[in-house]
Amino acid sequence: MTNLQIRPLEPPPGSSVDFGAEIAPCDLAGLNDEDFEALSRAVLTYHVVVIRGQDRLTPRQQYELTRRFDPTVQTYGHGHDKDLLKKSVLVQDLLSIPEVPQVQLIGNGEVENHQGVARATLKHPSHQTFHHQPLSAEQEQLDFTRFYRWHIDAALYKLQPPKVTTLLALQVPESRPQTVLYDDGSGDTLSVPLAATAFVSGSRAFRDLTPEQQHFALRTQVRYAPHPYVWIKRARAHATGLGLVSEGKELPRAELPPYREDEILSLPLVWVNPLTGEHALQAHACCVEQLITDGVALTDLDACRRIIYELMRPGIAPTKVYAHPWRPGDLVIFNNHGVWHSVVGALRVEDRRVYHQCNLASNQPPLGPTVVSAQSRAASLIPSAM
Numbered sequence: 001m002t003n004l005q006i007r008p009l010e011p012p013p014g015s016s017v018d019f020g021a022e023i024a025p026c027d028l029a030g031l032n033d034e035d036f037e038a039l040s041r042a043v044l045t046y047h048v049v050v051i052r053g054q055d056r057l058t059p060r061q062q063y064e065l066t067r068r069f070d071p072t073v074q075t076y077g078h079g080h081d082k083d084l085l086k087k088s089v090l091v092q093d094l095l096s097i098p099e100v101p102q103v104q105l106i107g108n109g110e111v112e113n114h115q116g117v118a119r120a121t122l123k124h125p126s127h128q129t130f131h132h133q134p135l136s137a138e139q140e141q142l143d144f145t146r147f148y149r150w151h152i153d154a155a156l157y158k159l160q161p162p163k164v165t166t167l168l169a170l171q172v173p174e175s176r177p178q179t180v181l182y183d184d185g186s187g188d189t190l191s192v193p194l195a196a197t198a199f200v201s202g203s204r205a206f207r208d209l210t211p212e213q214q215h216f217a218l219r220t221q222v223r224y225a226p227h228p229y230v231w232i233k234r235a236r237a238h239a240t241g242l243g244l245v246s247e248g249k250e251l252p253r254a255e256l257p258p259y260r261e262d263e264i265l266s267l268p269l270v271w272v273n274p275l276t277g278e279h280a281l282q283a284h285a286c287c288v289e290q291l292i293t294d295g296v297a298l299t300d301l302d303a304c305r306r307i308i309y310e311l312m313r314p315g316i317a318p319t320k321v322y323a324h325p326w327r328p329g330d331l332v333i334f335n336n337h338g339v340w341h342s343v344v345g346a347l348r349v350e351d352r353r354v355y356h357q358c359n360l361a362s363n364q365p366p367l368g369p370t371v372v373s374a375q376s377r378a379a380s381l382i383p384s385a386m
């Protein structure tokens with residue numbers, strides 16, 4: 001019997017979000033095995049778990065808590081090769097805490113004497129540097145914004161995707177509402193709190209596919225480019241933040257840092273929840289290079305991107321997005337094998353945001369659908385009259 005008080009999040013009016021839970025404030029650094037087990041089950045069941053009042057959780061404690069979900073690992077999700085990260089699109093996002101380099105300091109504005117960091121200027125990711133056609137300055141002034149980049153937390157080369165990410169809010173800018181514009185011709189918009197983190201469910205995305213799309217997804221592996229975040233550093237994203245526009249800007253192999261063929265990652269397009277058995281559509285649309293279906297590789301990058309976009313775009317429909325309204329002290333633990341996420345928001349210099357983020361590269365690949373489940377899924381597609 002656990003002492004944790006877990007309750008599902010109530011979706012706001014008009015939302016059809018079917019994931020998320022809040023756990024009453026508790027001592028996360030001192031959870032007994034029974035309570036940790038309950039927490040672990042909650043993360044696999046609800047995918048995004050919020051625990052408030054954690055502002056005193058130290059970087060070391062956050063690392064240890066994160067590691068409890070995958071106890072045999074200790075490498076930060078993107079590795080510790082600073083030279084490589086400097087060459088990639090992640091360079092602005094990652095500054096590690098010196099004593100616990102698995103924990104990153106992220107946010108917006110100046111910090112001084114923070115957990116061994118003497119001084120740093122943090123910069124909230126802005127879609128202006130990443131989207132193909134960014135918003136105008138006037139639109140940003142009017143508090144319109146975009147999803148920056150839908151993703152799962154993963155290096156996608158050499159290292160396996162972390163099972164969970166923990167994200168601790170220490171300082172949060174004073175909230176004002178902003179409106180995400182999808183700008184893809186759909187007319188979709190979403191009202192979000194300033195600098196929210198947006199989540200969608202990979203299981204919902206899979207469930208909402210047509211049976212034919214599910215059948216395709218179950219038989220497909222995604223092959224990611226070597227050093228994908230370096231590979232895409234000149235490329236630009238769709239206005240939805242979901243994948244890249246194909247205009248030949250990816251770095252040629254000769255310009256990539258050295259890599260080994262056997263360390264290139266191919267991952268299933270559908271990941272299986274080890275607790276519930278649910279299937280989740282999980283891909284990092286920006287980093288996809290090939291799709292391999294029934295062992296046959298589709299190497300036309302633009303075609304791969306179109307297929308992935310078509311599969312994933314319904315998953316980020318406004319009613320399916322949970323945009324977490326951060327308060328200082330919030331710790332969010334999310335199932336990185338079951339959700340996709342994106343930051344949103346256009347911050348001004350004075351909007352101070354200080355967060356600690358931790359995730360650890362797993363030493364196991366995500367669980368793919370078994371041949372049996374793919375076959376039974378295929379069998380279920382056969383019309384009942386046959």
Ligand SMILES: [Fe+2]
Pocket residue numbers: 151152153341
């Ligand atoms: Fe992330």
